[in-house]
Amino acid sequence: MKKRPISMLDVAAYSQVSHQTVSRVLNNHKNVSVKTRSKVLAAMKELGYAPNLAARALSNGKTTTIGVLSYNSILFGPASMLHAVQNAAREIGYTVTLATTKGVDESAISTGIRELVQSGVDGIILITPLTKGSQIKEDVLSGTPCVIVEGEGWKEMPSVNVDQFVGAQKAVEYLIALGHTVIAHISGPSTWYEASKRREGWKKALRNARLELGPLKYGDWSANSGYHAIRELIKESNATAVFVANDAMALGVLKALNELKVKVPKDISVVGFDDIPESEFLIPGLTTIRQDFNSVGNLALELLMDRIGKKKRDSFHIAIQPELIIRKSTSPIASMQQV
Template sequence: MGRQKAATKRPPGMTDVAKAAGVSAQTVSRVLSGHPNVQDKTRVKVLAAVEQLGYRRNNAARALSSGRSRTLGVVTLQAPSSSRGLVLSGIESAARSAGYAVNTATTASLDTSAIEAALSQLADEGVEGVVLAVPLIHTSHRIEQLTRSLPTVTIDGSRTPATEIVAVDQALAARLATRHLLDLGHDTVWHVAGPQEWLEAANRLDGWRGTLEAAGRAVPPPLEGDWSPASGYRNGLILGRIPDVTAVFVAGDEMAFGVIKALYELGRRVPEDISVVGVDNIELAEFCRPPLTTVAQPFAEMGALAVTHLLRSIADPAAVPEPEIVEPHLVIRASTAGPPS
């Protein structure tokens, strides 16, 4: 029915908006691209015409003489994070090298409606493709519709039928950390997990549990954090009061910092009494006390790789998306040692 309607009535174009607003098509383009050299009253007239005609802003950039906006979009969380900053830096650097700008839409939560709004914002801004740097806990008809109309790459392993995946093997990250601690002689390894609505946290939990089970070791009850140092500190206060704990795998470096602080406050030394391994290898990990053993993730490289996949999808929309899984590696520092004798 929608296609029949489109065949009988042409959707409004930029020239229609220009005519309704009494300005040139170039002025419409400037308004819709956020150009600063436009008078406020002109901007208001153009936006009113856009609303009146039902003209979607993403049509603006695509109707320019080049037919391309040369802009990519990124959906990310508002909360500050070293890893997210590195991913965004990698995206921006690779996009700039390819002659693209980057528009970022932040979301305060992982609710479906919030992600829908962020994707809609980027579609309205005329981006040619999107890097989805947040996990898709649940999808919706609207999200699937948007990711079908815009080439989309996810970087945490979650996907819709139309998205392409670029992700780190998070189960392998957990296996590397857990195996390292077992090889040092620890009987078992406790785990401070990330929030389980995050696919990468769930995969790390599975990798940790599977490694212990494969080694015939006891699997302690996992504790859950929210990626923050404060949540690591709270869980560290619990772990530090359990006499049998000698090794802990923490699902994120920032939580590991909190765990170590709590252990020291309880008189438990790292690594003499308890060994700690994190994940991410953020810049501060090397300067922790003691320097943190961690599983490194190539965040900036992941951002650049996502852009490479996205540009390929833009160039060939009919191509079948193929996932690319990147292997992390263990960085051994002074926070791990054999168990106390």
């Protein structure tokens, strides 16, 4: 019943050539005559041959597997990028191994990387919110190529990012253009790279317009934290607009404002960040910054393959431009409407 699977030797015997020739056919070597090639291919098909990846990996040191390390693959962003990477990888015959970190500190990430390296992946894509301090030491990679996505890259390590800074700036500039002068910000956790970039973008836009910094609160990316942050903001300030660091928190913001009978956008304008699928259907539809996670994933894989193939690339750090999506949660400031 349980027969040993077909090996290269079986194919070789069946097609009357050496196993090496079979190997050459398999790997598309050029110096194989059309005749033998077709003979071997026929034999492979006939016998239902499938190469043993373990044997190949042992022999040539390559696993045709890449590892993706992610912090929380349930969130929309990471999940989308993972999906994109996986699809792109499949296209080129690579397999994806998934690993998850428990936290975002350097040691948790290092552990995750070590696991992947140990499992023998040819390259790694990091979808983790690296902060400035937590640079991965080269030695944990022990030579495995690596690309950073949506986390801070540094000189030696290639990266693909949506330009968080510019995205935040666009959001706030839009609010300014609408006439708002007191623009609050609900930021993500202070240790996260994306959070700090978006915060800086907010500051920059305000400074450029010679406006004072609005009130600032911190959340943890969750709707719940947005819900509570906005309640404090409302109590403490007279902001007419909030730039919220992600859509999930913005969701909580809209909820709280609804409960407080503060009208959006009439009384206060809200802008989010991410453009999750739900954003369009919130009440009101959420104005936000769209990140093209799909492109990020695809580019990350491209970059990684270049590195694996030892190719050099000019663009070591790729930045993708985000897009402002205008919906119904923003409007000109009330005083302007009255004019």
